[in-house]
Amino acid sequence: MSDYIPNETLEARTIVKKYRELLTVIYPKTTVEERKTVRKAFVLANNAHHGVRRKSGEPYIYHPIDVAMICCKEMNLGATSVTCALLHDVVEDTDYTLEDMRDMFGGVVAEIIDGLTKIEDLEFDNRNMSIQAENFKKIFLSMSKDIRVILIKLADRLHNMRTLDSMPPEKQLKIASETAYFYVPFAHRLGLYSIKSELEDCAMKYTDPVDYRAIAERLKGTEEERTHLIRDFVAPIQESLIANGIQAEVSSRTKSIFSIQNKIIRKKVDFDDIYDIFAVRFVFDSPQEEEFEICWRIYKIVCLLYPTNPNRDRNFLMHPKANGYQSLHVTAMSKAGKWVEVQIRSKRMDEIAEKGLAAHYRYKEDGTEEADSDIDNRLEEWLLKTREILKSKDADALDFLNEVKLNLGLKEIYVFTPKGDMKTLPAGSTVLDFAYQLHTKLGNQCIGAKVNYNIVPVGKVLENGDQVEIITSKKQTPKPEWYDIVRTPKAKRSLKDYFKAEQRELNTTGEEILKQYLAELGIDYTSEILEKLITATLSKNEDYFWHAIITKKITKAKISKILDVNQANELADFQKKISEESSNKSVDQLIDEQLNVTPNAFLLDDDYKQIRYVLAPCCSPLPGDKVVGFPDGSDKIIVHQTSCPNAIENMSKFGNRIIKTKWRKGQDIAFLSGIRITGFDRKGMIKEIIDVVTSQLDLNIRSLNIETKHNVFTGTLMLYIQNVQALIDLIDKLKEIDQIEKVERIGYNED
Numbered sequence: 001m002s003d004y005i006p007n008e009t010l011e012a013r014t015i016v017k018k019y020r021e022l023l024t025v026i027y028p029k030t031t032v033e034e035r036k037t038v039r040k041a042f043v044l045a046n047n048a049h050h051g052v053r054r055k056s057g058e059p060y061i062y063h064p065i066d067v068a069m070i071c072c073k074e075m076n077l078g079a080t081s082v083t084c085a086l087l088h089d090v091v092e093d094t095d096y097t098l099e100d101m102r103d104m105f106g107g108v109v110a111e112i113i114d115g116l117t118k119i120e121d122l123e124f125d126n127r128n129m130s131i132q133a134e135n136f137k138k139i140f141l142s143m144s145k146d147i148r149v150i151l152i153k154l155a156d157r158l159h160n161m162r163t164l165d166s167m168p169p170e171k172q173l174k175i176a177s178e179t180a181y182f183y184v185p186f187a188h189r190l191g192l193y194s195i196k197s198e199l200e201d202c203a204m205k206y207t208d209p210v211d212y213r214a215i216a217e218r219l220k221g222t223e224e225e226r227t228h229l230i231r232d233f234v235a236p237i238q239e240s241l242i243a244n245g246i247q248a249e250v251s252s253r254t255k256s257i258f259s260i261q262n263k264i265i266r267k268k269v270d271f272d273d274i275y276d277i278f279a280v281r282f283v284f285d286s287p288q289e290e291e292f293e294i295c296w297r298i299y300k301i302v303c304l305l306y307p308t309n310p311n312r313d314r315n316f317l318m319h320p321k322a323n324g325y326q327s328l329h330v331t332a333m334s335k336a337g338k339w340v341e342v343q344i345r346s347k348r349m350d351e352i353a354e355k356g357l358a359a360h361y362r363y364k365e366d367g368t369e370e371a372d373s374d375i376d377n378r379l380e381e382w383l384l385k386t387r388e389i390l391k392s393k394d395a396d397a398l399d400f401l402n403e404v405k406l407n408l409g410l411k412e413i414y415v416f417t418p419k420g421d422m423k424t425l426p427a428g429s430t431v432l433d434f435a436y437q438l439h440t441k442l443g444n445q446c447i448g449a450k451v452n453y454n455i456v457p458v459g460k461v462l463e464n465g466d467q468v469e470i471i472t473s474k475k476q477t478p479k480p481e482w483y484d485i486v487r488t489p490k491a492k493r494s495l496k497d498y499f500k501a502e503q504r505e506l507n508t509t510g511e512e513i514l515k516q517y518l519a520e521l522g523i524d525y526t527s528e529i530l531e532k533l534i535t536a537t538l539s540k541n542e543d544y545f546w547h548a549i550i551t552k553k554i555t556k557a558k559i560s561k562i563l564d565v566n567q568a569n570e571l572a573d574f575q576k577k578i579s580e581e582s583s584n585k586s587v588d589q590l591i592d593e594q595l596n597v598t599p600n601a602f603l604l605d606d607d608y609k610q611i612r613y614v615l616a617p618c619c620s621p622l623p624g625d626k627v628v629g630f631p632d633g634s635d636k637i638i639v640h641q642t643s644c645p646n647a648i649e650n651m652s653k654f655g656n657r658i659i660k661t662k663w664r665k666g667q668d669i670a671f672l673s674g675i676r677i678t679g680f681d682r683k684g685m686i687k688e689i690i691d692v693v694t695s696q697l698d699l700n701i702r703s704l705n706i707e708t709k710h711n712v713f714t715g716t717l718m719l720y721i722q723n724v725q726a727l728i729d730l731i732d733k734l735k736e737i738d739q740i741e742k743v744e745r746i747g748y749n750e751d
Contacts, residue, residue: 003057004056004057004058005057006053006057011058011059014062015046015059015061015062015065018062018065018066018069019042019065021069022038022042022065022068022069022072022082023035023038025069025072025073026038026072026078026079026082029078029079030078030079031079034078034079035079037079037083037105038079038082038083038086040104040105041082041083041087041105042065042086044087044090044096044104045061045064045086045087045090046061048090048093048094048096049061049064049089049090049093049094052093054163054166055166055167056163056165056166057166060089063089063159063160063163064085064086064087064088064089065086066159067085067086067088067152067155067156067159068082068085068086068155070085070155070158071085071151071152071155074155074158074194074355075151075154075155075192075195075355076351076355077148077151077152080108080109080112080148081112081148081152083105083109084109084112084113084116084148084152085152085155085156087101087105087109087113088113088116088152088156090113091113091114091117092116092117098110098113098114098117101113108146111145111146112146112148112152115146115149116149116152116153116156150186150190151190153183154183154186154187154190154192154195157179157183157199158195158198158199160175161175161176161198161199161202161203162202164176164202164206172206173206173207173628173642175206176202176203176204176205176206176207176648177203177647177648177649177650179199179202179203180199180200180203180204180207180648181648181649183199184196184199184200184203187199191321191324191325191352191353191355192355193325193353193354194354197256197258197259198256200256200258200259201256201257201258203258204257204258204261204643206642207642207643207647207648208261208642208643209626210626211261211643212257212261215257215260215261215271216257218271219254219257219260219277226252226254226277226278229278229334229336229338229340230252230278230280230340232334232335232336233280233306233332233334233335233336233340234250234252234280236305237250237282237301237305238250240301240304240305241282241298241301244297244301246284246294246297246298247284247285248282248283248284248298249282249283249284250280250281250282250283251280251281251283252278252279252280252281253278253279253281254277254278255274255276255277255278255279260277270742276331276339276341278340278341279340279341279343280340280341280342280343281342281343281344281345281350282298282342282343282344282345283345283346283347283350284298284346284347285346285347286346288346288348291317291346291348291349292317294346295317295328295344295345295346296328298328298344299328299330299344302332302342302344303330306332306333306335307332307333308330308331308332308333309331309332309333309339312329312330312331312339312341313329313330313331314327314328314329315328315329316328316329324352325349325352325353326345326349326352326353327343327344327345327349327353328343328344328345329341329342329343329344330342330344411426411427411428412424412426412427413425413426413427413429413462413463413464413465413466414464414465415429415434415462415464415465415466415467415468416465416466416467416468417438417467417468417469418467418468418469420467423437423438425437425462425488426487428461428487429461429462429487429488430458430459430460430461430462430485430486430487431446431448431449431451431456431457431458431459431460431462431468431470432446432458432459432482432485432486432491433462433486433487433488433490433491434449434462434468434470435449435458435470435472436486436488436490436491436494437488437490437491438470440494442470442472443478443491443494444476444477444478444494444498445472445473445474445476445477446458446470446471446472446476447471447472447473448471449468449469449470449471450468450469450471451466451467451468452466452467453467455471458482458485459485478495478498478499480499482495483495503543506543506546506547506550507542507543507546509546509550510545510547510549510550511546513549513550514530514533514549514559517556518559520556521556521559521560521563523563529563530542532562532563533545533554533559533562533563536562537554537558537562614637614638614639615639616638616639616640616641616644616646616647618640618644618645618646619640619641619643619644619646619647620673620674620746621639621640621641621644622673622721622723622724622727623722623723623724625641625724626641626642626643627639627640627641627642628640628642628647630647630650673718673719673720673721673727673745673746674716674717674718674719674745675716675717675719675727675730675731675743675744675745675746676714676715676716676717676742676743676744676745676746677689677713677714677715677716677717677734677740677742677743678712678713678714678715678740678741678742678743679712679713679737679739679740679741679742680711680712680713680739680741681708681711681712681713681739682738682739685713685737685739685740686704686706688737689704689715689717689734690704692730692733692734692737693717693719693730696733697726697729697730697733699719699720699721699726699730700719700720701717701718701719702720703716703717703718704716704717704718716746727745731743731744731745
């Protein structure tokens, strides 16, 4: 990003211009009094942020104005949301308080701003606690009362992602990972399709820059071809629509970069083999009672003009997605030999598809428009589930977030009780989930069920339309293995509450044993000692630690050995230094300072022993890959590729614990890596592969497994290799072998 040169005169004009553009958008849906309130909020925010600049160098006030514009233009929100968007950083970053907001703008605005304000000066357990998780829990608490909290937060995050280039690299990784893990699922669940896709692409730009650029270049290179194809495909359909008296607007959209990459990985296909990279959409205006009929008339026209793939038909008319999405999809073969997905919907359906359920959730801001009851019911049902999670007595914010993420799923099934009452469950739910959905006692005593009159076990996965009768026994009690059976947040929470009482008794016993050990060693029992022991024994949490004490896996001798170790932990010192100085210095600066003291620190090579590192098996990074490290609770750093899903989850939850890592230049170390080869089998194929690897490139093979089926072979080659460039050279060489169709680096969680 080019350096920004401040120009106060030009900036003042830009601020006024942005504000006027905001007024133009909100004018049609606001009253005079509401616009006065918006102006009051703008003036206050402009004064409060005066002289403050963003990392890019631009005046800070640009940000709240742009967030307010996203709220009203891209989310269809009203005056109250715009007011809160303009003020969303005032309490957090200036001397104004929530009481000031309440006095000037009323209780509703103050409550929303409170929900948007981050938790500061939070005392937390550096090993288990996540600051991000605590802040998100606060957002959820506020969201359960007013959905506009998460909507404004989404707008705030979207603008931050659009302007992320000005941030330092480690901040880009943290924010991008947090976005992919937390914000994208919410945008998806709320039906904000455009915002969800943009957030995904923006996040991928920083977590997986190589693949992002590669796909972006492929899309740009095929743009002209797509334009001609769509024009030729649409023309006969439009002619037929006019002939049949149907007026419909046509538009096209290209699949997002993230979605393309996801399909390449999930389906194991190449870019050219993805048939739905682009789609065309026909949108018509009609009374609601005529929508379905017109959808099917357009569907018939498409089917008469082009061959279609019935296996790819999708009917979301009668059964909309959980976020309210309604549309009719048909995939047709164009005359150019390319599959084209056709989406057919009314303007009402299109508005829901683009703006989402939340955009229709009315707060009577104008006092005139009534809510769409069906949409409100869907959103309220989802909020009700979130409120139920909030009732949990478990204070662990990370567990809370995991439950909320489970509740974000869009795929649902409909299951019936013996009396015919319909219950909605996430797809993949089991008999046990259904039992807990009906009542906690039923779940605790469940021994099985009759599904469609057939007896099945508690772990039976239910299907859409099943009729279920729960079978119970008074002698039955929950089992620990049930955690692996249930899927729904309510069932997991019920199990957790049940075992918590039992665990408290075990913990008390374990604590008494530990106190006895320490007394015999002449050491006082303190929270610091406990924390040190839990960290040193790599226990996941206190429950695991106390269980290990009771079962003698952790003995007095082991405790004595741990507490006798007085040597300084360099990684802990570095983390402490980061936490103490991060307000004034970037992580890059701190690492550079540390490198000056100990030049080998945080460089990945085979000789460095002061801080041990482990290459994560889930992504097997090689020298040249962009990597990031995380402490594992002892003295080791786990190193991941930045695009690894596990790394993204860790960066989103524990951004304060990211350790910047880089490869030592010129190191001569071989790393175990793997590739998958696919092609058509022929005589001499294996000999040619081995010749390329050993004779031409002088690489050491650890294993080579070949499977052949119907003349198609798949080979998995594990070998020792120095860096990413060497792997790329190998892949290019293997692709030159006749009848080899695909060569790819083994992906995440593969052998």
